[in-house]
Amino acid sequence: METPRLPEPLRARIEALAARSPMETVRDFLRGHVTDTAGLDEVHANLRQVAQFDTVSLRQDLAAIESVLADPPSDGTLARLVGWDANWVLDDPSDSGAAAFLEALADLLRTVIDETE
Numbered sequence: 509m510e511t512p513r514l515p516e517p518l519r520a521r522i523e524a525l526a527a528r529s530p531m532e533t534v535r536d537f538l539r540g541h542v543t544d545t546a547g548l549d550e551v552h553a554n555l556r557q558v559a560q561f562d563t564v565s566l567r568q569d570l571a572a573i574e575s576v577l578a579d580p581p582s583d584g585t586l587a588r589l590v591g592w593d594a595n596w597v598l599d600d601p602s603d604s605g606a607a608a609f610l611e612a613l614a615d616l617l618r619t620v621i622d623e624t625e
Contacts, residue, residue, distance in 0.1 A: 533572035538594035
């Protein structure tokens with residue numbers, strides 16, 4: 509993204525966000541959009557509000573989730589990611605249960621982005 513006209517603090521912030529690993533991006537997404545929600549319906553409603561003014565970050569979040577799912581981290585990491593960072597209790601608290609949850613979130617993001625654009 510070209511940012512020559514932006515003030516230095518904003519350029520630095522954009523560069524810092526772009527440099528995050530997919531895992532860091534997913535962790536931030538879960539903490540910002542999933543933690544403390546009452547369910548996926550609330551997550552969907554919140555994402556729809558965000559999408560009204562910003563689909564770029566939602567696309568970055570989606571790409572990060574897809575990247576993490578395409579190359580899953582070591583044993584137990586996905587389960588901890590969902591349990592701790594999303595503060596979400598799964599019926600199946602294993603990595604495979606967490607992967608299914610993350611895939612549902614990815615589907616939700618795709619839906620919200622498609623609805624907006």
